Amino acid sequence: MTDALRYRELPVGSIGHRANGWWGALTLIATEAALFAYLLFSYYYVAVQNGRDWLPAELPGFKLAGPNTIVLVVSSVLVWLGERAIKRGAARIASLWMAGGALLGAIFVTVQYFEWSSKAFGIATSSYGSLYFTITGFHMMHVIVGVVVLLTLAAWSALGYFDSRRNAAVSAGAIYWHFVDVVWLAIFTSLYVTPHLGVG
Amino acid sequence: MTTTDYDRAPRLVDLGSHGSLVGNLEDIWAPKPGLYGWIVSVDHKSIGIRYIVTAFIFLLVGGLEAMVMRFQLARPNERLVTPEQYNELFSLHGITMIFLYALPVLSGFSNYLFPLVLGARDMAFPRLNAFSYWVYLASGIFLYASLLVGAAPNDGWFNYVPYALRAYNPGPNMDFYALGMIFLGISTTVGSVNFVVTFLRMRAPGMTIDRVPILTWGTTTISVGNLLAVPSVSLAFFLLWMDRQFGTHFFRAETGGQPLLWQHLFWMFAHPWVYVVVLPAMGLVSDALPFYCRRPLVGYTAVVVGTITTMVLGFGVWLHHMFATGIPFMALAFFSGASFIITIPSSIAVFSWVATIWTGRPVITTAFLYFAGFISMFVIGGVSGVATAAVAADLQLTDTYFVVAHLHYVLIGINLFAVLGALYVWFPKMTGRMLDESLGKLTFWIVFIGFNVAFFPMHITGLLGMPRRIYTYPDGVGWNAVNMISTIGSVILATGILLYVIVVLKGLKSTERAGDNPWDASSLEWATLSPPPHYNFAVIPYVTSRHPLWESRLPGQGAMFRRDEGLALADGKEALATTAIEAIPDAILKMPEDTAAPFIVTLAMSIGFTGALMHLWWLAGAGALASALGILVWLWPEAELAQRAEEPR
16 A cells, blocks of 8 residues: 555646546536426426316427527537647637537527517416426526636636646536536427427 | 646655654644634634534524423413414424534534545535535524514424415515525535535545445435435425415416425425434444444444435435325325335444444443434334334324424434534544543433433324324313423423533533543544644545554554555645545645635625515625625636646746
8 A cells, every 4th residue: 555655646736537626516417407307397297287288278389499409409519629629728719619609508598588588478377387487497597607607618718727637627617518408408308399299 | 846736746754754744734724813714714623613513502592492382382271472483483493403403513523524534634625615604504594584573484394385375474484484495405515515525535545435434424425315305495495485476386276386296395305304314423323333332333334335225215205204195095005115115224223333332342431321322212213213104004193293202203312312422522532622421421311311201202192192283282181291291301301401511611621631532443533633733634644444543453454554654745735636436546636725705605695595585686686696706706716726727838
């Protein structure tokens, strides 16, 4: 054991996945994932208890939500490219990719706003409306936080705070953004797809 | 050597030949002086003790509430408090004991002990640690502010709808509770994050996953549980607040909502919570009981597996709180079965403790007495739990004093007795002073007798049909004697607790020095000074067994542990990260300096929650914005913490 400790070069500080911040981000994602699981549980529970005519007459359509989902998925790809760029040490390029991801996130929020405006019901109209707006609202808040995180990372990258080794914050921010996107796929499936399949 | 280095090989040194190291560490880790220094401290030892003291104050407050209730119930048709006051009393009592005492006191011990038993310099996230304490304190004050404005929560700690909805409860009582619980949930969550990452990353080199003290297993297990369960209750309270303030329909039956959704979300959190407030206490006993039995714990692996299995199964039994709500027969059968099964993993530790005492050479100290009392109370509480797990019996017992008896045997038996014993064990480490043993033993017997006289008769009160949560009862229904006995018992118990506080205050002034290892114990915290220096360990120790300080006396491997030999990390505030399973050195971590950021963000959040409570939306928005800015400043990459790239040289 003593020998194992001797003369071992160790990275110092926030280095990639060895930084505690990275581990902290994973635990944060675990608890956030649980939050959305409980939100979707509430949706299905109330749906099952009320039966088929609980859903609104006009089922949620894909006209806005479909393209918007693609926007969000593409944003994840940009953020992934940004993380790869910083790991090569290309801070300027990483900054651009991050800003691009943030822009797509902002577009998602804008489209979602129009989607909300087009609904015939409000949050206080029915239990369906309460759940629809609360679940998508929780997600929208997460996207907004994510956009702020991505813009911050873009700024920090542009300021030259990160290089090919010290970039743990980028990895933490990026995994959070991917998480927000994956959660949207779960919400999209539950709120938009399953009603057309006769479930929920 | 400067902080600009990306890699470094820490030196393995012997303190005997590196005397200057300690002086350097004293300078590097010195706290800031005065009140400001206290507010900005991120030292886990200071935070741990604050947690314990604050939780103990809440225990005393909750105890006072209980005493008023016991005096009200001492005789039939008593008029000490009004029905509404009684509702607020039992609600606040439950909220205080379950949320503001039971977990925080264990978090206090875990905060204090984690780095010390793991051989680390601090927790993985020292600033987050300070933040979790401040938010706990702020949310506790927020909840108790309701009492000052005469609008305390009045629907019991599990706060069922529809009574909690605005139509039946128009005052701000429930809004205090709803927002206060969301606020407190933030503290619990970030605390859990810290325990999990500390457990996985901050262990001394060589402390492989099967050499970790059980108390860290207990707390880490429940922290993972918290990460998955707390969102449920935070969401439930958020939805309730929305129903109350914004006319949504989550719980309102008349508009397609589901009142039972509240119960599901609440108990999906609150049943795991029952394990959350006992598993760390069981861990404390599993580690400390062997000190007084003069042998290692019997069945380390079985206890660890039992702990984890209990937590996992704990997520699958929530419906047994809802047997009387008219749910389908299949669900009743499934959840009743699950509730029986969970008794198996949760009782493994009991057999392990009994075997440890049986095969050891017990030294009867005050701590040992508390632990022995803990084991016997656990058995009674466990058996009455089995009774309520049976659907047929539960339909008779639910909402009666039998349940009150059961939950107090569990919570006082497995939490409070363990805590009172644990303080005896680790008080010498925290303060360098001993607690009085003879007065301690007397106190134990008063607490033990008082507790049983107060709560054992409640089993009978329940079987006689007295419902819980009634502010009084008529004469001549056969409940007079049992209630009077319970009240007398509660007075004895309160006397014991008061005496305990006196013993602790006396201990703070005691001149009897504890020394580094007064109990001749086996784990790493006893290998440093009492109280420990700010940096915990002058050199990062390395371990090759479960009981580093007992190695010379245990068969097998010989004495490998050397207190004065280890890795020197003194280039600024530094700690060592190791790999999650094998605990091989993995990185040198730069630890943050003391900072006011956690305190300021907590203040900003308190303003935000107060704004939401009072419908001052501009204030709520300002609080949220200030919190966000505070967090941004907090997370800003710092060169000192080696978070920033260096200019190429």
